[in-house]
Amino acid sequence: MACERITHGISRAFIGEKPIKAMLDPYNPTGSTNFVNFNTSKSIRWETSSKLCHINWVICDSDWEAEFCRVLESHDRVRAYVKNQGLGLEVPYKMGSEVRKYIPDFVVRVDDGHGPDDLLNLIVEVKGYRREDAKDKKATMENYWVPGVNNLGTYGRWAFAELCDVYEMELDFDEKIEPAVNELIENVCMTHETQAGSPA
Known part of the structure; x- marks a missing residue:
């Protein structure tokens, strides 16, 4: 695992200088909410707003x-979102020598100041207890997947963010999660607005 993390660090240092490009599934390169259809026995559900989500229910x-x-x-920067269930968005990563698949929690389309035709696709991972594999997932997303997809130039702009310590919010949960989500979105937007204003 130490070697993998050294490799992640080297790759991160060269982002922008030696572009990484994602290798897509040649048979199914693009996913869509149009094809999400599955049965479930889970009882916790959220009926989505049709203005923000193509799928009528989030199975929680x-x-x-x-x-x-x-x-x-309720967030004024959010233009669309979907839970990544039955969507087919999977990211391969390595945990030591073992190859695994990471399935992110949510994809959120955010207006980060670039206008309605250039929304930021934000992958949000919500973590309670942060296990060792979470570090490898995060490193893969930040060092390979996000820059790789962005460098393709055909799928819009992407970013990754973690919402951590959710289960520590159990007391006064409703009051605590909203500021946490707002802070996460605003931090990501601020970062991308700053990058957009930087000289090339």
Whole structure:
């Protein structure tokens, strides 16, 4: 694992100088919410706003996911969102010598100041207890997947963010998650607005 993290560090240092490009599935390079259709026995659900989500229900793994959806739908920068369930968005990563698949939690389309035709596609991972594999997932997203997809230039702009310590918010949950989500979105938007204003 140490070698993998050294490799991540080297790759991160060369972002912008030696562009990484993502290798897409040649048989299924593009996913769509049009094709999401599955059965479930889960009882925790959030009925989405048709203005913000093509899928009529978010099937939640816990109450915080429903609250997360509520906050997204009330945020003035959010233009669309979807839970990554049945969507087919998977990211390969390595945990030591073992190849695994990472399935992100949500994809949120955010207006970060570039206008309605150039929204930021923000992958949001919500973490309670941050296990060791979470570090490898985050490193893969930041060092390979996000720059790789952005360098293709055909799928818009992408970013990755973690919302950590969700389960520590259990007390006064409703009051705590909204500021946390707002801060996450604003921080990402501020970063991308700063990058847009930087000289080339």
